[in-house]
Amino acid sequence: MSEETKTNRRDFLRKGSVAGAGLVLGAPAILSAEAKNAPSDELRVGFIGCGKQHEVLFDAMKNIPGMRYTAVADIMKNRLGGSASRIKNMFGDMPGRYFDVEEMLEKEDLDVVFITTPDFWHAPHTVMALEAGCHVYCEKMMSDTLEGARSMVAAMDRTGKLLQIGHQRRSNPRYQFTLDYLINQEKICGQIVNMNGQWNRAVGSSQDISVKESILPDEKTLLKYGFDKGQEGKLSLSDLRHRFVNWRLYKDLSGGPISDLGAHQIDIFNWFMGTQPKSVMASGGRNHFKSREHFDNVMCVFEYDTPEGGARAFYQVLTTTSAGGGYYESFMGTEGTVEISERAAYTNIYREGGCDRSWDPLVQRGILKKVASGQAAGGSDAIASYESAPPDQFELPGGLSKPPHQPHIENFVAAVRGQAKLTCDGRHALESEAPIYWVNPAAENSETIHFTDEHLHV
Amino acid sequence: MKSDSDIANFFGFLILRVWLGIRALITGIEKFSGSRSSEVAVNVDGEPNSYGLTADASDKVYGFSHYGGVPEALYKQLADEPLIPEFALKIYDIILGPVLILSGIALLLGLATRYSLLAMGLVYSSLTVGLILLKQDGGIAWLAIHVLLAAVALFNVRHNRFAVISKL
Numbered sequence: 001m002s003e004e005t006k007t008n009r010r011d012f013l014r015k016g017s018v019a020g021a022g023l024v025l026g027a028p029a030i031l032s033a034e035a036k037n038a039p040s041d042e043l044r045v046g047f048i049g050c051g052k053q054h055e056v057l058f059d060a061m062k063n064i065p066g067m068r069y070t071a072v073a074d075i076m077k078n079r080l081g082g083s084a085s086r087i088k089n090m091f092g093d094m095p096g097r098y099f100d101v102e103e104m105l106e107k108e109d110l111d112v113v114f115i116t117t118p119d120f121w122h123a124p125h126t127v128m129a130l131e132a133g134c135h136v137y138c139e140k141m142m143s144d145t146l147e148g149a150r151s152m153v154a155a156m157d158r159t160g161k162l163l164q165i166g167h168q169r170r171s172n173p174r175y176q177f178t179l180d181y182l183i184n185q186e187k188i189c190g191q192i193v194n195m196n197g198q199w200n201r202a203v204g205s206s207q208d209i210s211v212k213e214s215i216l217p218d219e220k221t222l223l224k225y226g227f228d229k230g231q232e233g234k235l236s237l238s239d240l241r242h243r244f245v246n247w248r249l250y251k252d253l254s255g256g257p258i259s260d261l262g263a264h265q266i267d268i269f270n271w272f273m274g275t276q277p278k279s280v281m282a283s284g285g286r287n288h289f290k291s292r293e294h295f296d297n298v299m300c301v302f303e304y305d306t307p308e309g310g311a312r313a314f315y316q317v318l319t320t321t322s323a324g325g326g327y328y329e330s331f332m333g334t335e336g337t338v339e340i341s342e343r344a345a346y347t348n349i350y351r352e353g354g355c356d357r358s359w360d361p362l363v364q365r366g367i368l369k370k371v372a373s374g375q376a377a378g379g380s381d382a383i384a385s386y387e388s389a390p391p392d393q394f395e396l397p398g399g400l401s402k403p404p405h406q407p408h409i410e411n412f413v414a415a416v417r418g419q420a421k422l423t424c425d426g427r428h429a430l431e432s433e434a435p436i437y438w439v440n441p442a443a444e445n446s447e448t449i450h451f452t453d454e455h456l457h458v
Numbered sequence: 459m460k461s462d463s464d465i466a467n468f469f470g471f472l473i474l475r476v477w478l479g480i481r482a483l484i485t486g487i488e489k490f491s492g493s494r495s496s497e498v499a500v501n502v503d504g505e506p507n508s509y510g511l512t513a514d515a516s517d518k519v520y521g522f523s524h525y526g527g528v529p530e531a532l533y534k535q536l537a538d539e540p541l542i543p544e545f546a547l548k549i550y551d552i553i554l555g556p557v558l559i560l561s562g563i564a565l566l567l568g569l570a571t572r573y574s575l576l577a578m579g580l581v582y583s584s585l586t587v588g589l590i591l592l593k594q595d596g597g598i599a600w601l602a603i604h605v606l607l608a609a610v611a612l613f614n615v616r617h618n619r620f621a622v623i624s625k626l
Contacts, residue, residue, distance in 0.1 A: 078544070173510035180509075181502070212540045366502045397502065398511030401495030407510065 042068045043416060046110040046134070048101050048125050049117035050074035050083035053139055057114055057166075058083070060405035062090060064413060071096040071108040075225055078215040099221075101125055105132040112416055115139060118247040119254045120229060123148030126163065127155040135162040135416045137409065140267075141259040142429060144252075146437045149430050153458055156426045162415055164422050165429035167267045168408035169342060174400055178340055179272055181367055188351070188359065188368075189333025192306070195269050195313035197329040199261040202322035203288065206296070209245050216241045229253060249292050256294025257317045258284075258439045261327070268329045268340075269302065269313045270432040277302035277313070277435050279450045284443035288320045296320055300439045337391070344399050353389025368394045430458045464617075471617040475565055478607060482578055483562025489555035492524030493517065527554035532588070539591045550584070557581055568621025572612065579608035 045067050047054055051074070061067065069087040072095050074080040080097050088094045098104035105113075105128060113129045115122060115138040123143040129136045130152075142149035142165055156163040169175045182188045222228070222240040230252030235243070247253040248260050255263075270276060280302050284295030299316045318324075328341035335355040339348045351359050353374050362368045374390030376382070400407070414420035434456040442449045449455065496513040499506035528536065528551045536542050558581065564574040582604040589597040 177507070177509045177511055211538055214540065366500060366504075366507075396511065398500035398507070398513055399495075400510070401497050401512040401516075 042066050043111045043413065044068050044070040044109060046071040046073070046104060046108060046113040046129075047083065048073050048104075048113055048115045048129065049121075050076070050079040051116060053116040054079075054083060054114070056403075057116060057137075057139075057405055057409065058086065060403040061409045063402075064406070064410060066413070069093075069095050070110060071098060071104050073098040073101045073104045075099055075217050075221050076215065077217075101128060105129060105134070110134050112137065112412070119259070120144040120148075120226070120247070120252070123151050126152045130155045130159045130161045130163065133159070133161065135164075135412075137164045137166065137412045139166040140429070140433070141255055141263050141436070142426070142433055144254050144259075146434060149433060149437075150458065153426045153430050162412070162422060163426035164408070164412040164415070165424050165426060165433075166405075166408065167264060167424045167429060167432070168405045169264060169268055170271060170423040171408035171411045172342065172400060172404060173407065174344070174347070174396055175268070175340065177396065178338055182338055182349070183272060183331065186362060186367065188336045188349075188362070189331055189338060190335030190352075190355070191308045192273075192331050192333045193311055194332040195273075195311065195330060196332060197262075197265040197269065197313065197315045197327075198317070198324065199257075199265065199327040200316075200318045200322050200324045201261070203320050205322070206289070206319035208242070208249070211245050213241065216244065227253070249294060251293045254294075255437070256298075256440065257296070257319055258298045258300070259436055262298070262315055262317045262439070263433060263436050264342075265327065265329045266302070266313075266315055266436050267429075267432045269304075269315070270435070272329075272331060273304050273306065273311065275304060275306070276431060276456055277304050277451065279303045279448055280435060280438055280442050281448040282439045282443035283446070284440070295440070295443060298439065298443055300442065302435060342404050344396075347396060349394040349396070350391035351394065353391050359392070359394065363394075366397050369397050371395050427458055431456070434458070467614065467617040468619050471611065471614050472620070474607065474611045474614070475568075475571065475618070478575070478578060478604075478611060479562045479565035481562070481604070482558045482581075483566065486555045486558030486560075486562060487520070489527055489558070490520050490522065490525050492519055492521070494519045525555060527551035528588075532592075535592055536588050539588070541591060542588065554581070568618065568623065570623050571618050571621055572615055575608050575612045575615070579605050579612070582608065 043066060047058070047069075050072055069091060072080060072083045072087070074083070077099075080099070084095050084097050096104065096108055098107075104110075110132075112135045115125045115129065115136060117125055119141050120143070122138050122141070123145075126136050126138050126142075138152070142152055152163060183192075217225075219237045219240060222237075222244055227240050227243045227247070228235050230250075231239075243250055243253060248256070254260065280300055282298060282300035284298035286292055286294075286296055289296040297316070297318045297320055299314070302313045302315070304311045304313065326341065326343065326346045328339050328343075328346045330337060330339040335352050335357065336359075337348075337350045337352075339346070339350075341347050349368065351374075359368060359370075363370050371393040374392045376387065376390050408423065411420055411423045415422045435451065438449050438451070438455060493516045495516045498513045500511050500513055501507065502511075526533075528547070533547065533551060536547055537544055557577070561574050561578045561581065564570060565578065582601050586598055586601045586605075589601065
């Protein structure tokens, strides 16, 4: 293992920003198809982090053939044992179990690792794993800091290994079909002028997580792994344990709701528009969870330059209300609107009532399914001169018959085998994520941030 | 010849026995159920699409691979309860479905009806423990009705007929 890999964790966390910025080179993105030493047989898989998101990924990948689950690492004994037992029960072999990631990477001969640790550990773990010769699938956000994310891309370029970021919608056939067929090829939206996205989550689903104390790591372990980051020497064991279980609530450990929930959807804005926004303005508040460090609700507007004359995207993340249609991304054009979500139930497609072009041929070709013709709401309170012609409603011709993360992992595995190109490599992920890092500062300072290369460069 | 009262008592007990047996048997079988989504690619421009879009349909299927004793969401909540050791929860999760099926079959066939009813009452009581810890009062009341029905059946077990093993 290289000296760089052995960098002290705490040093890495503290100095990562400087190191990361210095390592950004103009090397081409390694997308995969020609990946060197692509294994042709079983892939030896390691897991770094065995919490809830690990379970989501494992459930999504357990049906993918050609995987040997070789090792798991986590600092929490209970989760480590649980993950190892699941693997043994399902596949027969007990994987190696490690409290320490570096030890796992040194002792095990792994082809790929999946990283589902807290955001502030993504960059250190990704760099360690890439340097150890593994291809990496890392959950989004790439890092809690832009500099950390840049260090991941630099390590990807430096090592020539693959780095897939967990924006799983990019491999979802429903999203790919919508972008390729409906928006780009058939241009059913006409000129996209606005985008609108949201993730509304109820108070009940936004509470602090509590786990029984007896199974949580001790103080020495939590300090060793940096859960006192930003508050060194000031925290009790109870504080440390709260930060360990609820790391998403702390500014030194995560980006808060706008990155936890919003990152997936703002990524879709940027992917579908094929460009980065030129500015962001935002507002946020701690209006219900008053003692939390992060905003409990954030609203922001991104502006885009487009060949058709510009567009803007409104995004809101609420942790206080679930009403309003759940979570979706809506592309609103002069002729139609595509409201797409990872949940098929939240997906709707509308044809503007005044649109000259008939969508019947699209239905006949199987590109869309018609749900209902537009019907005026009517009623005594309707004032005709205020009303637009009601839109017709359509839906996608089919759905996804797998867990939502499975196609993204399949894409990663195929890329490692040299059979595909990553749908969300580190470089493209960072191009898309970079604007998200500026939402919280824009809201904190009540300012519009006009992006420059300094804000967005990879 | 039996009196009208004896026949009514027998029918009353039989109905209770059948209901409790079906309740346990079907609940246990359902713990082996899952869904299988359609994997038929939808046609676009007359050809199966290359994206992997499949027809929106799923079938309910049964199998050991779908088994889940304690529902997943409930399991995670219970695992965080300090008074419930995880090893005990794991064992309970494994045996709950089979116990419900076996007690349901035993009750329907009349195999040791008294002990089957006792086992059933204990299973419903044990389920109550977790719900008390999670403060799910509605579920507690729901289970209490089941326990009461099992107890009423035991009080009236002397009216049991059509049993394969009637002594126990």
